[in-house]
Amino acid sequence: MRLFATIVISLRALRRNKLRSFLTALGIIIGVGAVITMVSIGNGAKAQVEAQVASLGRNVIAVFPGSSTGSSGARGGMGSSNTLTVADAEAIKREVTGVVAVSPEIRQGWQVLGNGRNWRTSVYGQAPDFVSIRAWNITEGRMFSDVETRSAAKVCVIGATVARELFADLDPVGQTMRIRDVPFRILGVLAPKGYNVFGQDQDDAVIMPYTTFMTRIFRWRDTVSTILIEAPSTAAMPRIQQEVNDLLQQRRGGREPDFTVRNQLELAEAASATSRTMTALLGAIAGVSLLVGGIGIMNIMLVSVTERTREIGIRLAIGAHDRDIRIQFLIEAMILSMLGGALGVAVGVGLAETLSHFNGWPTLVSTSSVLLAVGFSAFVGIAFGFYPAHKAAQLDPIEALRFE
Secondary structure, three states: OOOHHHHHHHHHHHHOOOHHHHHHHHHHHHHHHHHHHHHHHHHHHHHHHHHHHOOOOEEEEEEOOOOOOOOOEEEEOOOOOOOEEHHHHHHHHHHOOOOOOEEEEEEEEEEEEOOEEEEEEEEEEEEEHHHHHHOOOOEEEOOOOHHHHHHHOOOEEEEEEHHHHHOOOOOOOOOOOEEEOEEEEEEEEEEEOOOOOOOOEOOOEEEHHHHHHHHHHHOOEEEEOOOEEEEEOOOOOOHHHHHHHHHHHHHHOOOOOOOOEEEEHHHHHHHHHHHHHHHHHHHHHHHHHHHHHHHHHHHHHHHHEEEHHHHHHHHHHHOHHHHHHHHHHHHHHHHHHHHHHHHHHHHHHHHHHHHHHHHHOOOOOHHHHHHHHHHHHHHHHHHHHHHHHHHHHHOHHHHHHOOO
């Protein structure tokens, strides 16, 4: 009953100064709203990056060219080596246990023509397993076959961007497009994937058999730019990555490695680490607003103690204990902070949705960020309300009654 009476007294005190109470809680409202908005932006960016990494395929391991060393000893830097071959890809598929699929990749930017239009795009030479490795569906038509790859057939599949730019509303399947004056029959259209983590439009691509690329488009080239490998599971990726590295090193007779083996987990972890850092930074910056709001609560509560000195003296004189006064002012501070926290949640969620709708920013409001912001606002109320409450409880009743 004493606690209930104390809460009623606290609410009455706050209601007597509605505007001041609101302005006091405004710092917490802004702080909680800022924390939720900033963390939502960070979480949204993280989710977007993770989705982009996932769009690269499932359980993907990639072999990239390493650094080359010239006769003078000058090192060309990462990617300057040009020694990965189709034979390396075939050896990986044949000798590494558990590999699901392998695709040697060659790529080059070219102007392509079709339907009386032209468009500069990325042209890739791949194996039929490419769509399996990249988990990339064909929305229209089909993928080229192993038979067409072995015969270096003049066929290809195209991405959604190329289909839109060259053929607009016309069905591209069965149409002919020309690359370096060589006619290619379009077998299918790939499902849209959007941009990857490097900011490249994955749909702006033409995919043909790597044998066709080597013999009909880029006749002098017998090396590949990348080897894509699909592992059976995430758990198997480190083992397969190590076996691929050992095999390629063995095929080079122990020379200095001219290749680099990376897996999708490493790329995802690097991207997630960056996003986590950004989210923590945004949250910390917004958290400063909460501290400022807490200081505002302490300041107003100290003013309230001064204004209500005679009231405190009367309560003490008629039998109130020190703890009753302390609890009363702590409850007032907590009500202000919790009210500000609740309104701040509404402001933060609303602002996150507004930014997502009008600016196109990816936002993700998580339950943990809401609970963290509200819990921290309650802590701010207790922490910054304790000193004013303690000061009020320590007032001498006689001196308080004399206060003008």
